[in-house]
Amino acid sequence: MPEQPARAWRVVLEHVERDLLDGRLGPGDRLASERDLSADLGVGRSSVREALRVLEVMGLIRTATGSGPQSGAIVIATPTGGMSTLLRLQVAAQGFPLHDVVRTRLLLEDAVAADLAGQPQPDLDAAHRVLEAMDADGLTSVEFLALDAQLHLALAEASGNSVVAAMMAGLRTAIESYVQQGAAAIEDWTGMADVLRAEHRAIVEAIARGDADAARELVRAHITGYYTAAGLTRSIPSAD
Known part of the structure; x- marks a missing residue:
């Protein structure tokens, strides 16, 4: 049975949480792309986008479109x-x-x-x-x-x-x-x-x-x- 959307975006949150706790991610680091997160975690890209919106509201990341060092989803320190x-x-x-x-x-x-x-x-x-x-x-x-x-x-x-x-x-x-x-x-x-x-x-x-x-x-x-x-x-x- 396919995973429910409400659970799918939580998979992304838990993945980011593990990376933060284990030190694989920290302030200033960029999250993997939506495509890579979707493929690695086995969830739809819409679920990845939903998780990123939640993380942004929580003050854990900022997102920016385009290319370059400031684009994508970046971990920020605003607890x-x-x-x-x-x-x-x-x-x-x-x-x-x-x-x-x-x-x-x-x-x-x-x-x-x-x-x-x-x-x-x-x-x-x-x-x-x-x-x-x-x-x-x-x-x-x-x-x-x-x-x-x-x-x-x-x-x-x-x-x-x-x-x-x-x-x-x-x-x-x-x-x-x-x-x-x-x-x-x-x-x-x-x-x-x-x-x-x-x-x-x-x-x-x-x-x-x-x-x-x-x-x-x-x-x-x-x-x-x-x-x-x-x-x-x-x-x-x-x-x-």
Whole structure:
């Protein structure tokens, strides 16, 4: 019985995965041609093209037509883009429970605060730019909370941990969705915005002076405090 198309393109994905794991392929290397992959793996060229489209969306390859060194399907090193895209799609399709999103934030941002505070000279320029943007007059809650999410992402990216940064980027949509939902339940939004500004600055200052314990405690208090104030959850999970 001929192989079903849905399975056929997976054969190509598994073949590329094996080559990457075994070191036969790496960043900058070109995949075999569609014709060669089709013949070697015993699948149709349409299945090969489908697999290449999936790999491109995942951020593992880029494709270009024509001839020359930049043509064909080439392996690229963009784990942040690929992982973030996949996680965003999972968030959109599955609707992760708020409890799980909060716990994941606590775990990830605890690590970010510790990593950054442990660096001799953490790069906090992007974080400071976001802090300044959040001081602008007339920001709506939607605009403010979008900047809030950007600040947390900027810190994750500054930590230098590309996996953590990718996960934070992938969760950003879910985080924004939940915090926006909670803003409607806060009667004194202006007061809450002032609290959040102060908390953000305290976190960044603790990181800048290398106080990892304080930075971690401030991050946890910041995340749990907002969710509690917004009535989004009754029980915040422990990060320990």
